[in-house]
Amino acid sequence: MPLQPLAYLDTDFLASGDGRPLRILAEYLEPLRRFKAQNIQDTVVLFGSARVHSRERAELALSEHMTGGVVDDVVLARARKAVEWSRYYEDARTLAKLLTTWSMSLDSPLHRFVVTSGGGPGIMEAANRGAHEAGGKTIGLNIRLPFEQGANPYITEGLHFEFHYFFMRKFWFAYLAKALVVFPGGFGTLDEMFEILTLMQTEKLGEKIQIVLYGSEYWDPILNLQPMAEWGAIAEEDTALIKRADTPEQAFTLLKDHLAEHHLQKPAPKKTPQLARTRS
DSSP states (O other): OOOOGGGGOHHHHTSSSGGGGHHHHHHHHHHHHHHHTTTTTOOEEEEEOTTTOOOHHHHHHHHHHTTTOOOOOHHHHHHHHOOOOOHHHHHHHHHHHHHHHHHHHHSSSOOOSEEEEEEESSSEEEEEEEEHHHHHHHHEEEEEEEEEEEOOOSOOOOOOEEESOHHHHHHHHHHHEEEEESSSOHHHHHHHHHHHHHHHHOOOSSSSOOOEEOOOOHHTOOOOOHHHHTTSSGGEEEGEEEEEEEEEHHHHHHHHHHHHHHHHSSSSOOOOOSSSOOOO
């Protein structure tokens, strides 16, 4: 009679509904092991649209449309808008460079404020690219989806993570983060930002996080929290949870001031992370 596989080596069981708790736990323990091995203490997360291209790529696409005799006004308008939008890619890239260069100058045995993204294209790629170009470590927390592109090539070896569960990916976005920069994006960007805001508002985060909303031209027509305060849906002080920036230098100053004041005053104690890093 053939030997039966051990339960934890039985791929049919692990892929089944009954094996779901083990898969979830693996998406906590496996990243934890790698973060410890790479001496990662904390992160700064950059969110934004996967649809934003680099200036070089956007300008090349526009040039190809125009020289190719494209007469579709909608296509040309979108190509021109992509060139305009590409400045956010370049700004995210610059900000990641500034932040990484500064963090690498800190006197710490661990890697501090490591630039982290969702691991994909667009603003995510720009963030990882800027940190990579500065010579620092950079993290990509990618989600496995059937219709998305794969991870970008700028993530540090050993710090590219693939998640099946959105909530475990979000856990790792929030758990190590000391700051969050929100570049122009869509539903996913807003979802991630508001989840962090809710955790901050309800004091469910163990650390003080700075949120920087980048790009007033984009965000001002979309996001205005003041009416929520006027209606009483949120407290007036909740509107101050978000800072705004329009240049990489301005965003970097906000981040550096916050990180220096709240996270560099005392050396962080070494401890093993727990799943429930929240107030009971």
